[in-house]
Amino acid sequence: MAGGTEAFPDLGQHCQHPDCHQLDFLPFKCDGCRKEFCLEHRSCRTHECPKSDHNSRKVVVCEVCSMSIETTGRDGEDEKAVLKRHEKSGTCDPKKKNKPTCPVRRCKEVLTFSNSSTCKSCQLKVCLKHRFPADHSCKQAQARNGQWNDKFLAALASTNGRDCAKAGRGSGSPPTTTSSIKAY
Template identity: 30%
Template structure:
């Protein structure tokens, strides 16, 4: 069955075959796929595309995109208004045009950067506002837990730790790393009535200078300290004989978390309210001699 009304005859000499998808030169002549290339390369037609613009290895490669490293092409030429070079659809409105004037380039860059800059400014203001609200809440002891929960949400966004830990086991804190390896002075209290006389350290809810971390609630305190040291790159010689030992202190009041009982689990410390998830903790070195002088009833506070 023939369709005499479909397709065009190739106008190349000695061809004249019917092509249902012919290619038309700018001079108006129609050619089949094979002879369109021959016509353009013959040099007889001044309107034919330059040889560097022709690539018939694929149907979509005739006018090559001028964008660096782009190999796409089009049947129809799409010239840039500025540099008068052909670009594919993807790069047609790209900012890389070498002849675009500086004012237009600056305007387009500003249009792209403005939303990003506005987001950072708003986010910075929001974080400062949250920090200030937490700081105000901590002025009342009744609001410490609520403030810690808000603080916890911020910690979870940036916390680091062993990725193999299941999400339901993770317990979050923020850690202030020791500035050096020198043993810090402490106050030892044997009488609980004297605890109220200890000068407390006010909490700083700002995460600046602290490392948000997570550990397993099922871990012992000793294992949690080892993991925090590994995560935060803190020198840890707790398992060796040496002049100092690492201990965790609450930043809120300088209280040392279970200085002699490293086997107690994190979930037990939270259940007994010695720790609250979201607490800001201070990791510091204390003297081994001080540790050896402690008994189970001793309470240790970091001296301000």
């Protein structure tokens, strides 16, 4: 079905949903079925796309070792085939059934591929709540940033409470105080 109007035949596309066919000047192309749709039918769920999971990421959990195996819809592999290939690979070990937890004290968060982060300084794998170096007491980051913090604190202490912006203006008089205005 061609898009556009009589005056501009190449402008826009008709929605390819069987019940719609609305002329849309900014149509959406489905990544799965490669058809053009209007705003209302652009999602795979609304136009019942037969190839809706070609780009989706899926995870299959091995019942033997509790390892999560990431798959994609592109290869069309069955979950059973993925699990069978995992068992034959030699990485499936029933002793590894216990999932790793966050090493931060009193944190019992189970680490998976989607809720963990590896610190760039100390290479420690922690949960997302403790991903910042200060949150998991990263020694390398503290050593690196400690030098800069010490210099900053020394410079701050050397001002002795003086306002740095007014100190270099050359005025010998002390700063004047302004009255405060209360908001009601």
